[in-house]
Amino acid sequence: MKIKLLIADDEKEFIEALAQRLEIRDFTVTAVTSGEAAIEMAAKINFDVIILDVLMPKLTGIEALKQIKKINPITPIIMLTGEATVENAIQGMKLGAFDFLIKPTKTDTLSQKIIEANEVKQRHEERIRQAEIDNILRTRGW
Amino acid sequence: MSTPDVNDSKAEFLGAITCSVTHEIQNVLAIIKENSGLMEDFILMNPNGSVPGLEKKLAACIDKIKKQAYRGVGLTSELNSFAHGPDKTTTSINIVELIKKLVAVSERFFKLKGIDILLTVPDQRHSITTDPVLFQMIIFSCINCLIEIFKSKTMLIDFQAHQELPCVRLSMENAGMEPQVAASQIIQTDGWKNIQHLCRKTNMNITPQKQTTGIRIFFSSLQ
Numbered sequence: 496m497k498i499k500l501l502i503a504d505d506e507k508e509f510i511e512a513l514a515q516r517l518e519i520r521d522f523t524v525t526a527v528t529s530g531e532a533a534i535e536m537a538a539k540i541n542f543d544v545i546i547l548d549v550l551m552p553k554l555t556g557i558e559a560l561k562q563i564k565k566i567n568p569i570t571p572i573i574m575l576t577g578e579a580t581v582e583n584a585i586q587g588m589k590l591g592a593f594d595f596l597i598k599p600t601k602t603d604t605l606s607q608k609i610i611e612a613n614e615v616k617q618r619h620e621e622r623i624r625q626a627e628i629d630n631i632l633r634t635r636g637w
Numbered sequence: 638m639s640t641p642d643v644n645d646s647k648a649e650f651l652g653a654i655t656c657s658v659t660h661e662i663q664n665v666l667a668i669i670k671e672n673s674g675l676m677e678d679f680i681l682m683n684p685n686g687s688v689p690g691l692e693k694k695l696a697a698c699i700d701k702i703k704k705q706a707y708r709g710v711g712l713t714s715e716l717n718s719f720a721h722g723p724d725k726t727t728t729s730i731n732i733v734e735l736i737k738k739l740v741a742v743s744e745r746f747f748k749l750k751g752i753d754i755l756l757t758v759p760d761q762r763h764s765i766t767t768d769p770v771l772f773q774m775i776i777f778s779c780i781n782c783l784i785e786i787f788k789s790k791t792m793l794i795d796f797q798a799h800q801e802l803p804c805v806r807l808s809m810e811n812a813g814m815e816p817q818v819a820a821s822q823i824i825q826t827d828g829w830k831n832i833q834h835l836c837r838k839t840n841m842n843i844t845p846q847k848q849t850t851g852i853r854i855f856f857s858s859l860q
Binding site: 602 | 660663664666667668670671672674675678682698701704705748749750751
């Protein structure tokens, strides 16, 4: 099954081209141009991986990360940042981001990071499912 | 609170603007990189002519690359012009032109704070002799001071007459506060003392507006 991605960056033409390149690499991509829109989409759809630009007007990527983590704590979030704002991305890591990449990044490096993030999410979901099964079995005395 | 050294403030101001514009140039380069990469992807996918509408797709990418190249040229020209500001510490400046240049280079800086700046350009040319960097710093600091207080999304900059001399007026649109209340808040901000200090150095006067929400800067002498 294709990995479902949400990408947020305020540079519309950047995100349009990046989305097309990731679709060519077999990802399903939803692209938005603000932190607010990213939160809205994350509340509606269970994405496998979310990519957020750190510097966005009004609501920054860091603020969006905090809100999305409240909605869906296990969805891995990759932060995209410029060289000068690496400190912000590190702050994002402390707030639970999966990783950060410095822009401009190679599309293949980004793809690899997305796949890694999705694998971590799958393992996490599998552990949750297993814990639920164990719990049911325990409550039924099996 | 003591006022910071003017040269330190100048360096901080020039750094903030340069950082903002170079960040935008990086965005331009990122768009060019992704669109050229997309062209490469299309070509690699098309060894047997299997990509429908390939020419159209490539043409769309080329258009975007061209557009960004022009945007990049515009940004570097603006930054270059701005960087020549400190060439002379005192010179004759065209007030309107200098504010136009400042608005151009600081557009993204303020957009990231959620603010759009609308500049109304007068027909008449107004020149003063002053330090061009300090003048721009005053305008920049006033914008920051107003952003700190008001939630408004739009700032208007226009020019008015004040005792036969022009003055620069910075106003927040739909500030949601009475001008008198706003004025008392403006003068309590951390930045206000520093703005006054800069104004004294450049022979300018500054006051919160009484009729609208914002700040007025007027000049002691014109050329």
